[in-house]
Amino acid sequence: MPAADSKPPRAAALPARPLLLALPFLSLLLLYVYSTSPTSTSISTTTATAVPLTPSPPSPHIRMRRSRFSSYDDYLKHQLNKTLDPRLRRVWATRDWRRKVTAFAAAFSSLQREGLLSNTSRALCVGARLGQEVAALRQVGVSDAVGIDLAPAPPLVVKGDFHAQPFADDTFDFEFSNVFDHALYPDRFAGEIERTLRPGGVAVIHVAVHRRGDKYSANDLLDVQGLVGLFRRCDVVRVSKVDAFGLDTEVVLRKKRSAAAHP
Ligand SMILES: *[C@@H]1O[C@H](CO)[C@@H](O)[C@H](O)[C@H]1NC(C)=O
Ligand SMILES: *[C@@H]1O[C@H](CO)[C@@H](O)[C@H](O)[C@H]1NC(C)=O
Numbered sequence: 001m002p003a004a005d006s007k008p009p010r011a012a013a014l015p016a017r018p019l020l021l022a023l024p025f026l027s028l029l030l031l032y033v034y035s036t037s038p039t040s041t042s043i044s045t046t047t048a049t050a051v052p053l054t055p056s057p058p059s060p061h062i063r064m065r066r067s068r069f070s071s072y073d074d075y076l077k078h079q080l081n082k083t084l085d086p087r088l089r090r091v092w093a094t095r096d097w098r099r100k101v102t103a104f105a106a107a108f109s110s111l112q113r114e115g116l117l118s119n120t121s122r123a124l125c126v127g128a129r130l131g132q133e134v135a136a137l138r139q140v141g142v143s144d145a146v147g148i149d150l151a152p153a154p155p156l157v158v159k160g161d162f163h164a165q166p167f168a169d170d171t172f173d174f175e176f177s178n179v180f181d182h183a184l185y186p187d188r189f190a191g192e193i194e195r196t197l198r199p200g201g202v203a204v205i206h207v208a209v210h211r212r213g214d215k216y217s218a219n220d221l222l223d224v225q226g227l228v229g230l231f232r233r234c235d236v237v238r239v240s241k242v243d244a245f246g247l248d249t250e251v252v253l254r255k256k257r258s259a260a261a262h263p
Pocket of ligand 1 (some may be wrong): 084
C-alpha cells in the first residue's frame with residue numbers, strides 16, 4: 001500500500017476557542033475513551049471534508065433521500081452515529097465477526113476461481129466499518145487489502161470518505177463495496193471507485209434492489225440499471241443474484257482499458 005494509507009487522510013480539527021478552558025478535562029476524557037474501548041476512534045471525525053459535491057443527475061432508478069440531511073456535515077454525523085455506536089461495534093467485532101468473514105471469504109474465493117481477483121491484487125473495501133471484508137480478503141490470500149470508512153478501525157480500515165477516496169488514480173486492482181445505499185451522491189461514489197481502480201481492475205458491488213433501506217440509507221435502488229449506469233468507465237462483467245446479509249444482487253464491473261472514457 002502507499003505509505004499514506006496508514007494515516008488518516010485529513011487532519012482532524014477541533015474547534016479551538018470555546019474548548020480551550022475545557023482542554024485539560026477533554027484530553028483526560030479522550031484518554032479515557034481510548035484506553036477503555038479498543039474499537040473507539042477519534043471523536044472529531046466529522047470535520048469538513050471540502051468535497052465539491054454536485055447533486056447527481058436524477059435517475060428514474062434511484063430514489064434519493066437527501067431531504068433527510070440538512071447539510072453534508074449532518075449526513076456525515078448521521079452515518080457516524082451508526083458506525084460509532086458502541087453497542088453495534090461490539091456486535092460487529094464479536095458474534096458477527098466470524099459469520100461475516102466466513103461468508104465474505106466464500107464470495108471472494110469464488111471471484112478468485114473466476115479469475116476476477118488474485119492473491120497479488122491490491123484490494124480496497126469501500127465503507128468497510130470494522131473491516132470484516134478486509135479480513136476475509138486477507139484470509140483467502142489477498143494480503144494487500146485495506147478498507148476505508150468515515151471512522152478508522154486499525155489495522156484493517158483507514159479513515160476515508162467514499163465520496164472523496166484518499167487514494168491516487170489507478171491505485172487498486174480490485175474494489176468491493178456493500179454500502180451503496182449510504183451514498184448521498186451515488187455518481188460520486190461510483191466515480192471515485194472508477195478513479196482509483198486501475199484500467200482493467202474489477203469492482204464488485206453488492207446491493208439490494210427493490211428494498212427499503214434502513215434509517216441510515218441515503219438512497220433506494222429501484223433497478224440495478226441505476227447502479228450500472230453510474231459506472232461509465234466500466235464494462236459490466238455480470239449481474240448475479242446473491243444472498244449477502246440482506247443484499248440480493250452482485251454487480252461485477254471491469255474498468256475499461258482505454259483512457260478515452262473520461263466523462
Ligand atoms: C446517536 O444518536 C443518538 C440519539 O439520536 C445519541 O443518543 C447517541 O449518542 C448518538 N451516538 C453517537 C455515537 O453519536
Ligand atoms: C492464494 O493464497 C491462499 C491463502 O494463502 C492459498 O491457499 C492459495 O493457494 C493462493 N493461490 C495462489 C494461486 O497462489
